[in-house]
Amino acid sequence: MQLQDVNGFVIDLDGTVYRGGExxxxxxxxxxxxxxxxxxxxxxxNRGNISKKMCYNQLARMGLGVQLDxxxxxxxxxxxxxxxxxxxxxxWVLGDEGLRDELREVGVTLAEYPECADxxxxxxxxxxxxxxxxxxFRAAYHGARIMATNADKMFPSxxxxxxxxxxxxxxxxxxxxxxxxxxxxxxxxxxxxxAIGALGIPVEQCLIIGDSLESDIQLGKKAGMMTALVLTGNxxxxxxxxxxxxxxxxxxxxxxxxxILATNEEAEGREADGSKQ
Amino acid sequence: MQLQDVNGFVIDLDGTVYRGGExxxxxxxxxxxxxxxxxxxxxxxNRGNISKKMCYNQLARMGLGVQLDxxxxxxxxxxxxxxxxxxxxxxWVLGDEGLRDELREVGVTLAEYPECADxxxxxxxxxxxxxxxxxxFRAAYHGARIMATNADKMFPSxxxxxxxxxxxxxxxxxxxxxxxxxxxxxxxxxxxxxAIGALGIPVEQCLIIGDSLESDIQLGKKAGMMTALVLTGNxxxxxxxxxxxxxxxxxxxxxxxxxILATNEEAEGREADGSKQ
Numbered sequence: 001m002q003l004q005d006v007n008g009f010v011i012d013l014d015g016t017v018y019r020g021g022e023x024x025x026x027x028x029x030x031x032x033x034x035x036x037x038x039x040x041x042x043x044x045x046n047r048g049n050i051s052k053k054m055c056y057n058q059l060a061r062m063g064l065g066v067q068l069d070x071x072x073x074x075x076x077x078x079x080x081x082x083x084x085x086x087x088x089x090x091x092w093v094l095g096d097e098g099l100r101d102e103l104r105e106v107g108v109t110l111a112e113y114p115e116c117a118d119x120x121x122x123x124x125x126x127x128x129x130x131x132x133x134x135x136x137f138r139a140a141y142h143g144a145r146i147m148a149t150n151a152d153k154m155f156p157s158x159x160x161x162x163x164x165x166x167x168x169x170x171x172x173x174x175x176x177x178x179x180x181x182x183x184x185x186x187x188x189x190x191x192x193x194x195a196i197g198a199l200g201i202p203v204e205q206c207l208i209i210g211d212s213l214e215s216d217i218q219l220g221k222k223a224g225m226m227t228a229l230v231l232t233g234n235x236x237x238x239x240x241x242x243x244x245x246x247x248x249x250x251x252x253x254x255x256x257x258x259x260i261l262a263t264n265e266e267a268e269g270r271e272a273d274g275s276k277q
Numbered sequence: 278m279q280l281q282d283v284n285g286f287v288i289d290l291d292g293t294v295y296r297g298g299e300x301x302x303x304x305x306x307x308x309x310x311x312x313x314x315x316x317x318x319x320x321x322x323n324r325g326n327i328s329k330k331m332c333y334n335q336l337a338r339m340g341l342g343v344q345l346d347x348x349x350x351x352x353x354x355x356x357x358x359x360x361x362x363x364x365x366x367x368x369w370v371l372g373d374e375g376l377r378d379e380l381r382e383v384g385v386t387l388a389e390y391p392e393c394a395d396x397x398x399x400x401x402x403x404x405x406x407x408x409x410x411x412x413x414f415r416a417a418y419h420g421a422r423i424m425a426t427n428a429d430k431m432f433p434s435x436x437x438x439x440x441x442x443x444x445x446x447x448x449x450x451x452x453x454x455x456x457x458x459x460x461x462x463x464x465x466x467x468x469x470x471x472a473i474g475a476l477g478i479p480v481e482q483c484l485i486i487g488d489s490l491e492s493d494i495q496l497g498k499k500a501g502m503m504t505a506l507v508l509t510g511n512x513x514x515x516x517x518x519x520x521x522x523x524x525x526x527x528x529x530x531x532x533x534x535x536x537i538l539a540t541n542e543e544a545e546g547r548e549a550d551g552s553k554q
Contacts, residue, residue: 130405130440137431137440153452154418163407163414163452170451171444175430 008201012210015233026255048123048149050098094136095123150185186215192223285478289487292510303532325400325426327375371413372400427462463492469500
């Protein structure tokens with residue numbers, strides 16, 4: 001398959017579109033280019049501690065214009081999953097307020113006390129305190145089942161690499177001896193389904209672009225999408241080439257896509273001119 | 278061996294001497310009784326987030342008079358261990374300020390930045406924030422070796438069971454993929470040696486009394502002490518009897534010891550009276 005045959009683009013956010021609060025150079029133009037070609041786009045992120053609205057506002061502040069329904073976060077998918085499968089459940093959240101917003105948005109019940117929770121839902125908690133950790137401990141200790149929006153170990157923040165959800169999960173699992181029953185985020189099929197559903201494009205015509213082999217490329221491979229790895233996250237080209245997960249493309253940055261598309265157009269233009277002669 | 282032949286008493290604190298900030302009923306009298314009989318006592322606790330001085334003041338506030346050198350905490354033993362084996366090392370602490378006090382007390386160097394640390398020393402952090410967790414993550418991620426004052430999963434606090442050091446350790450281990458190289462606290466031989474050294478009594482004449490099978494009774498068995506389990510922590514008599522670790526005695530509370538000692542004295546008195554006749 002050629003890049004010009006791809007009709008649905010599934011694009012990761014952290015480390016792919018932006019890094020440390022700034023849009024990566026050339027990315028805005030790439031997205032404009034895709035739109036001008038009539039391509040469908042969704043932004044698929046493992047961020048579980050913010051709501052879709054918060055993400056929309058963050059992107060707008062960075063100068064990136066997207067539609068609210070082009071954003072799919074692990075918080076969004078977690079909320080929809082709980083609503084669909086455990087409608088009666090009371091949920092205790094270990095994580096930032098954004099996840100609670102997303103749960104409320106679809107009408108999931110938040111447990112009043114940790115001890116009353118049916119599920120403990122864990123996400124990144126950038127305002128974590130001991131009290132928060134202890135309440136989550138009490139929820140799990142008293143029998144709440146454990147779900148996580150995602151299980152990423154670290155993320156690139158403005159101060160460098162920072163501890164991610166895996167830390168919050170590790171704390172609760174180690175202290176209670178309980179297991180995490182379900183991780184919603186990439187590379188799960190739940191995230192793939194949400195992305196494909198939003199695009200409304202057959203999976204074979206979809207390309208996932210991200211900076212993580214374990215979450216983005218693995219999701220793409222499992223779901224049957226084309227895959228492109230960008231090196232604007234934590235991976236070097238050498239590390240990417242050593243991996244068993246072979247992405248279809250490896251680009252220095254999402255901006256590389258714009259150049260490839262432009263070159264393709266030019267080539268097509270020449271072919272078209274040629275056929276006229 | 279009979280109880281009256283025990284000359285050194287190694288007594289746990291949390292759940293044995295006090296619980297939720299209050300001395301357990303009858304414990305003060307038991308300790309007075311031991312003193313009146315000329316027995317040597319040390320209080321051996323896995324608490325690593327307070328200094329010896331803080332512990333001394335806490336016990337005094339609860340109305341329990343002890344000597345400063347009768348207190349041995351995992352913070353004390355950690356500080357001494359690092360001073361002895363890694364004198365040149367710079368240490369980053371994930372934990373409450375008390376541990377830093379204890380390290381400073383013996384002249385251990387505290388790392389200025391997480392990235393510069395040779396060791397990350399983890400203890401309970403009851404004032405934990407995300408920033409603290411992230412700094413510890415950065416220390417371990419940048420190569421600091423990991424040591425923990427102890428590895429207890431939970432402790433009885435005024436609000437019920439609360440998450441302990443295992444949570445802080447679990448967070449760092451899960452996010453970095455690194456391992457803890459050394460756990461200082463009970464049931465380690467380091468703690469046993471510190472207790473026996475402070476008592477100055479042959480180990481065969483020592484009895485450890487505590488509420489935990491895994492830390493107190495196991496330490497006693499490994500080190501060759503007599504062992505007594507008290508049920509003022511989280512264990513029931515049934516659970517204690519099901520365990521493979523068979524303590525020499527199981528008492529409802531440390532207060533039971535006073536009665537046994539009194540009964541023994543009475544019996545000895547009768548024997549003495551008898552022998553006079």
